[in-house]
């Protein structure tokens with residue numbers, strides 16, 4: 001299978017801009033300016049194959065949105081590369097990036113912030129078409145807009161109205177239409193349904209699944225909700241503190257999770273079943289990405305950690321068709 | 336008689352554009368040691384219900400009908416002072432937003448001491464001792480250290496534990512928790528829910544848990560209420576509601592969950608969305624979205640029908656139960 005998008009050894013750190021006073025420290029008889037960083041992504045390698053719906057899951061602050069934004073070129077990597085169809089794109093000039101800006105579209109979590117409040121729905125949908133396909137005449141643009149509106153179930157009467165007149169679910173529908181209207185190949189969706197109610201979440205998920213089928217789209221789908229992953233994803237990447245713990249086909253990840261963190265995460269899903277399953281309690285809380293733990297970033301909370309875990313960063317290794325970064329799995333201490 | 340008995344509660348908001356009814360005909364009971372879940376989508380009226388029970392609903396909102404009987408007394412008729420006593424000592428609330436409880440400029444210890452001293456005659460040392468005891472009860476790591484920390488120094492999960500500790504300070508009979516874990520990660524949410532469950536049992540607390548998450552309701556509560564557009568549409572034992580929902584809306588909500596779908600296939604969505612208060616349709620408020628809607632549904636507000644241990648406000652359920660009764664009669 002060919003990968004459409006490749007994330008190669010990606011690192012991203014953000015400088016912390018505290019008060020100047022916070023940044024100055026005194027030691028050895030001298031003042032120093034501390035340079036502190038948030039280490040949001042620490043060596044992520046991930047390929048997105050053509051046609052798949054790859055889900056990235058993890059708890060808040062683990063770096064999911066940073067991955068999404070870096071892939072989209074909204075942030076530049078601190079080191080590493082992003083490739084699209086084998087071509088490096090993270091260092092392109094804005095002009096050279098233009099064709100990719102059409103092929104790659106993003107849907108955001110907040111359907112309130114992602115639409116321009118001063119544009120009617122029709123204007124918001126026409127704008128990207130005019131921008132990316134300047135050769136189309138007005139009638140052709142209108143036709144295109146009408147076609148996409150129909151395909152995502154937007155009533156033509158919505159066209160003259162403004163975003164504030166719509167509910168969260170309706171706005172997310174409009175954002176999806178706006179992403180689809182330029183005929184993209186690849187869609188990054190960053191928590192697209194997290195702000196929506198259950199009955200509306202199902203509508204939006206269905207819409208994204210229909211679009212994938214009809215338009216042969218490839219998705220990088222970011223979420224913290226594992227039951228959505230189980231339903232929507234063809235493959236899953238589990239993240240913790242800026243690193244990948246486990247990458248596996250969805251069915252496999254849910255039936256035989258290998259990484260201790262994946263196991264804990266799966267056990268915490270509130271299920272409808274009668275019997276309350278025992279969830280795996282983790283020690284402590286997620287450390288800050290400012291001072292990353294040494295070795296395996298999960299070692300402070302891991303029930304299987306040993307001395308090696310505190311020193312050596314585990315590599316993603318192939319174990320029965322799953323990729324896992326865990327010494328215990330490698331040493332066969334863990335299933 | 337139950338410790339808390341809410342009877343036909345109705346709440347209105349007097350808006351410039353006219354009056355809207357945010358809650359109508361809300362009735363339920365709760366005793367110590369019982370756990371009741373209230374579920375519904377955003378805007379269904381869950382928080383308004385919680386605030387009203389504590390008589391915390393403020394202008395333009397007001398309680399326009401019904402009774403909230405606690406220990407036989409109607410809370411809606413109490414004076415501010417009497418109500419403050421109940422709110423502190425008998426019923427505690429955990430709010431959706433942790434910063435509604437926590438004061439950012441006071442240490443955890445000072446807030447807890449202040450809260451205790453506002454409600455009881457007690458010296459500082461004693462108040463600190465009780466505070467520490469409650470922090471231990473909510474299993475917070477290094478409780479002594481937390482007393483002298485400020486809210487911003489604590490993680491989301493720890494803040495929520497402290498809020499629960501504050502809610503427990505005066506040994507209440509009932510805790511109302513409004514989406515206590517919405518802002519938290521799944522692993523932390525599971526821990527907090529486990530803690531609430533444990534506390535209800537060990538402290539013999541009554542719990543009203545408000546959430547939009549049916550999974551959480553199913554794991555924590557024994558009784559559940561499903562709300563839609565300001566009304567209860569179904570209520571009964573949680574297990575029965577989850578496994579054998581009667582009302583088409585409850586069924587729709589459960590079937591729309593990704594964990595109920597076949598992976599990779601379309602989910603069973605409910606069409607449309609919940610109407611805002613000023614546009615609640617005539618008859619059954621759910622009828623524009625309901626697959627079973629009939630002519631009567633557009634005109635007549637359905638009353639409650641008993642089906643098994645559940646009550647559902649639906650004409651269809653009423654019809655089905657009536658048919659069944661008739662069939663049994665002719666046998």
Ligand SMILES: Nc1ncnc2c1ncn2[C@@H]1O[C@H](COP(=O)(O)OP(=O)(O)OP(=O)(O)O)[C@@H](O)[C@H]1O
Pocket residue numbers: 348357375376377378379380381382383384394395396547611612
């Ligand atoms: N102060 C107010 N003035 C006018 N309307 C209000 C006011 N407070 C709440 N409402 C309305 O009452 C209805 C119920 O609101 P409520 O906050 O109880 O919803 P909820 O079920 O708690 O939703 P969520 O899940 O989003 O917290 C909504 O339509 C809301 O807009």
Ligand SMILES: Nc1ncnc2c1ncn2[C@@H]1O[C@H](COP(=O)(O)OP(=O)(O)O)[C@@H](O)[C@H]1O
Pocket residue numbers: 014015038039040058059060061062063064065066067289
């Ligand atoms: N622009 C930024 N400046 C500083 N820190 C940031 C910035 N964006 C993200 N971070 C930090 O990077 C980490 C990862 O964040 P993010 O990718 O948003 O996580 P997620 O989407 O998984 O919740 C967090 O610690 C976050 O606070």
Ligand code: SF4
Pocket residue numbers: 259260261296297298299300302303304305306309314325326327328329
């Ligand atoms: S490498 Fe060690 S600490 Fe990390 S998950 Fe595996 S066993 Fe746990």
Ligand code: SF4
Pocket residue numbers: 582583584619620621622623625626627628629632637648649650651652
């Ligand atoms: S009363 Fe009618 S419209 Fe309402 S839920 Fe029942 S069948 Fe549907």
Ligand SMILES: [Mg+2]
Pocket residue numbers: 064065066191
């Ligand atoms: Mg994010």
Ligand SMILES: [Mg+2]
Pocket residue numbers: 381382383431513
């Ligand atoms: Mg609420």
